[in-house]
Amino acid sequence: MLTDQELLRYSRQILLQHVDIDGQLRLKNARALIVGLGGLGAPVALYLAAAGVGELHLADFDTVDLTNLQRQIIHDTDSVGQTKVDSALRRLTAINPEVKLLAHRTALDADSLAAAVAAVDVVLDCSDNFSTREAVNVACFAAGKPLISGAAIRLEGQLSVFDPRRADSPCYHCLYGHGSDTELTCSEAGVVGPLVGVVGSLQALEALKLLAGFGEPLVGRLLLIDALTTRFRELRVKRDPGCSVCGTQHG
Numbered sequence: 001m002l003t004d005q006e007l008l009r010y011s012r013q014i015l016l017q018h019v020d021i022d023g024q025l026r027l028k029n030a031r032a033l034i035v036g037l038g039g040l041g042a043p044v045a046l047y048l049a050a051a052g053v054g055e056l057h058l059a060d061f062d063t064v065d066l067t068n069l070q071r072q073i074i075h076d077t078d079s080v081g082q083t084k085v086d087s088a089l090r091r092l093t094a095i096n097p098e099v100k101l102l103a104h105r106t107a108l109d110a111d112s113l114a115a116a117v118a119a120v121d122v123v124l125d126c127s128d129n130f131s132t133r134e135a136v137n138v139a140c141f142a143a144g145k146p147l148i149s150g151a152a153i154r155l156e157g158q159l160s161v162f163d164p165r166r167a168d169s170p171c172y173h174c175l176y177g178h179g180s181d182t183e184l185t186c187s188e189a190g191v192v193g194p195l196v197g198v199v200g201s202l203q204a205l206e207a208l209k210l211l212a213g214f215g216e217p218l219v220g221r222l223l224l225i226d227a228l229t230t231r232f233r234e235l236r237v238k239r240d241p242g243c244s245v246c247g248t249q250h251g
Contacts, residue, residue, distance in 0.1 A: 002028065006098065010052050023212035024052060030211040031055040031120040035108075035136055037084040038062075039196030040150050040203065041126035042074035047204035049092045049099045053211065056092065057120055059104035060084040071193035110135070117143045122210050124203050125149045125172075130179035137172035140164065141246050146217075147172065148206045150199040153189050157199040157225035160237065161206050161218040164246065167239075169219045174240040195227045 002024060007014065014024050030053050034041050037060040048056060064072075064079040064087050072084075079087035085103045092101055108116055117123055117139040125136045125147060133149065140147040146163040149172055163169040202223070209215040224233040241248050 001025075006052065009096075009098075013051060018214035019212055023214060026212050027052050027208065028054045030122070031057065032207055032211070033057040033059065033116055033120040033123045034126055035059045035123065035132065036126035036128065037072070037074060037088045038068065038126065038128060039071040039191065039193070040152065040200040041124070042072045042088075043197050043200035044124050044126055044204045044207070045088055045092060046074055046095065047201060048207060049096045051204075051208055052096070053099065053207070055100045055102065055120075057102045057104065057116060058085050058088055059108055059116065060088075061105060061107045071191065071196050073193075073197065108135075110139075113139045114142065117145055120145065122207050123147050124207055126200065126203070128185050130176070133172060133176075134179070137162065138245055141171050146210055148203045148210075150203045152196045152199045152225075153185075153191050155192055155195060155227040157195050157227065159199055159202050159206075159218060159223040159225070160221065161210070163210075163217065163219050166219060170237050170239040171243060171246040173245040174243045175222065175237050192227060195225070198225060198227075 010024050013019050014021060032048055032053050034045050034056060037045060037058060062084050064075045064082050064084055066080055068075055074091050075087045083105055085105045089101055089103060104116060113135060123136060123140050123145055125133055127133055137147060141164045144164050148161050151158045162171045206218055209217055220237055222235045222237050
């Protein structure tokens, strides 16, 4: 049941017929893994904690650097030098002490990543490199857990949801294949701060929809964001039967 304090805290959300008491209870009993607490993970963690997702698992092995503060809004000047996980724990606890927080302060290898994914209901990939995204995708498909994947660089953002529980859902590998060894990071190519806020906020929204059970998730669709012209485009993405991760010949 929801306490009187919870009913008050989440009252504006509960007013929505798509959420209501039942949806809020589903959020309270839900568990989410956030991989990366940088530009994308910052708004994701803040909004999921504020919305009352009962358990947040936070994974990041990095420390806060001064260059992060232009876009990683969960951290502040006093956080510089701290681990991003510890900085996030402090901020999230201040926002909503009702949420249970679990920390992963070291890099997740294949076994620990598989265990971390198996322990939650949804995974949000907020990392900034292809190898991590590929590993998270493999773990999510193996465990049958929905994956909300976001990316942003320069003035361009992307977002999609991959749900192995649905036969029509592609996976990350269907869309991006083996990626590129020359893939640039924000530290090399730059990124505008509010863009990662937009992508991360949309990731959080998709997570709330999946966990509370309302709306149409972004499965089989890739949302492209052009921050330079403020234009959004959507592409249909189909499952690849020959995909080495989720294809039928590999099932």
